[in-house]
Amino acid sequence: MKSLNSRCTYQRGFLVALWLAIAATAYAAESRVALKDAFKEHFLIGTAVNRNMVTGGPGFRRSAEQNAEDAALVKEQFNQITAENDVKWALIHPREGKDGYEFGAADAFVNFGLSNQMHVVGHTLVWHSQTPNWVFAGTNPPPTNVAAGVAVNTNTPATNQFRRGRFGDGFSGGLGRYNGPRASREELLRRMREHIHTVVGRYKGKVKSWDVVNEAIADGGGTNILRNSLWLEIIGPDFIAKAFQYAHEADPDAILRYNDYGLENPTKRKKLFALIKSLQAQKVPIHAIGSQAHVNVSISFEAMDQTLTEIATLGLPIHITELDVNSAAAGQRGFGADIANNAAKTQGGLVSDADKKLTDAYAGIFRAFLNNRESVKMVTFWGANDANSWRANGKPLLFDGNSQPKPAFDAVIAEAKKRAVAK
Numbered sequence: 012m013k014s015l016n017s018r019c020t021y022q023r024g025f026l027v028a029l030w031l032a033i034a035a036t037a038y039a040a041e042s043r044v045a046l047k048d049a050f051k052e053h054f055l056i057g058t059a060v061n062r063n064m065v066t067g068g069p070g071f072r073r074s075a076e077q078n079a080e081d082a083a084l085v086k087e088q089f090n091q092i093t094a095e096n097d098v099k100w101a102l103i104h105p106r107e108g109k110d111g112y113e114f115g116a117a118d119a120f121v122n123f124g125l126s127n128q129m130h131v132v133g134h135t136l137v138w139h140s141q142t143p144n145w146v147f148a149g150t151n152p153p154p155t156n157v158a159a160g161v162a163v164n165t166n167t168p169a170t171n172q173f174r175r176g177r178f179g180d181g182f183s184g185g186l187g188r189y190n191g192p193r194a195s196r197e198e199l200l201r202r203m204r205e206h207i208h209t210v211v212g213r214y215k216g217k218v219k220s221w222d223v224v225n226e227a228i229a230d231g232g233g234t235n236i237l238r239n240s241l242w243l244e245i246i247g248p249d250f251i252a253k254a255f256q257y258a259h260e261a262d263p264d265a266i267l268r269y270n271d272y273g274l275e276n277p278t279k280r281k282k283l284f285a286l287i288k289s290l291q292a293q294k295v296p297i298h299a300i301g302s303q304a305h306v307n308v309s310i311s312f313e314a315m316d317q318t319l320t321e322i323a324t325l326g327l328p329i330h331i332t333e334l335d336v337n338s339a340a341a342g343q344r345g346f347g348a349d350i351a352n353n354a355a356k357t358q359g360g361l362v363s364d365a366d367k368k369l370t371d372a373y374a375g376i377f378r379a380f381l382n383n384r385e386s387v388k389m390v391t392f393w394g395a396n397d398a399n400s401w402r403a404n405g406k407p408l409l410f411d412g413n414s415q416p417k418p419a420f421d422a423v424i425a426e427a428k429k430r431a432v433a434k
């Protein structure tokens with residue numbers, strides 16, 4: 012009897028413990044809704060990932076353990092990924108020639124996405140930044156003859172310089188500026204085509220969307236629509252159409268995007284309209300507009316809503332490609348393109364009441380995304396948590412450095428619940 016009794020007590024104790032364990036798990040699951048589930052009826056929810064999240068091991072200022080935790084957060088919360096750096100020209104194709112490619116990190120990134128059933132985005136094919144100097148360099152001595160009065164010397168040294176100090180974080184690889192003899196238009200187009208065919212072709216059917224051309228539009232109120240870059244100077248304005256054409260040849264099923272920042276600014280938006288309408292008139296295969304959305308806590312619902320409503324009139328899906336909301340007192344990347352300079356602006360401490368301002372800003376932004384859900388098809392954060400953000404000092408994301416959700420996370424989930432589609 013005694014033994015039976017004690018057995019019962021033991022069993023009861025076991026059951027209570029089991030119930031407590033189940034309840035705790037249920038609570039944890041409930042308190043950690045996944046963004047990808049909350050928004051599944053509306054749009055994909057993604058994040059930029061860095062190399063060590065997908066390959067494991069220490070790196071990117073994180074220990075091996077922290078990188079593993081970051082990877083777990085990515086799997087838990089997101090159904091789309093973009094490589095933060097590893098698919099950029101400087102990283103994937105650092106040297107000229109067929110042997111000049113380094114596919115290891117990019118392959119790991121793509122495999123991580125596919126094995127976790129994620130929509131994989133390739134970033135980026137043609138950009139004025141993080142592109143090695145050899146791409147623009149002439150392989151032949153500058154032509155000396157001038158045929159029939161037509162200047163054929165396309166090898167004039169650059170008047171357009173890469174801005175000083177961009178990417179002072181080790182990624183530039185000495186790409187500060189290129190002043191040497193230039194490639195001819197034909198040579199640069201050949202290199203661009205070879206690069207796009209090789210990279211897009213390798214991941215055909217695996218990478219579903221590509222940022223084909225990144226940040227080609229000029230900042231500021233001047234009359235120039237296009238940024239003064241070596242792509243523009245050597246090839247001419249049709250470098251954009253050519254890049255899309257080559258990408259479409261390489262994977263006719265891929266979603267091809269034009270990607271830029273500062274589109275919340277009406278002046279820059281006007282230039283976007285001019286560019287995209289001209290591409291559409293030429294029947295260039297462009298399938299989506301990428302809006303980076305590196306914004307400040309001062310962003311309002313109205314500003315974001317207006318931005319999206321206007322862009323939607325171009326008739327293309329909108330992808331929010333690099334979302335973060337900077338709480339740094341000195342502000343976010345302005346409309347100048349000098350990333351290093353803007354990074355320095357995150358040094359001055361946070362705005363007062365930063366957590367509340369961030370929460371309100373995120374609520375407004377997501378209300379605007381949901382308001383435009385007919386056109387917004389993807390929302391990608393530029394980093395999974397504050398610790399691995401390129402703007403770490405501005406604490407711009409929904410998860411803190413320990414991957415704990417911030418109040419802004421709850422605000423975003425609350426917006427999703429308000430818009431839940433009735434079954």
Ligand code: XIL
Pocket residue numbers: 095096178180182225303333401
């Ligand atoms: C940034 C990365 O986050 C940094 O790690 C890198 O040092 C510089 O580039 N616009 C873009 C992204 O299209 O590729 C940039 O990413 C941020 C601005």
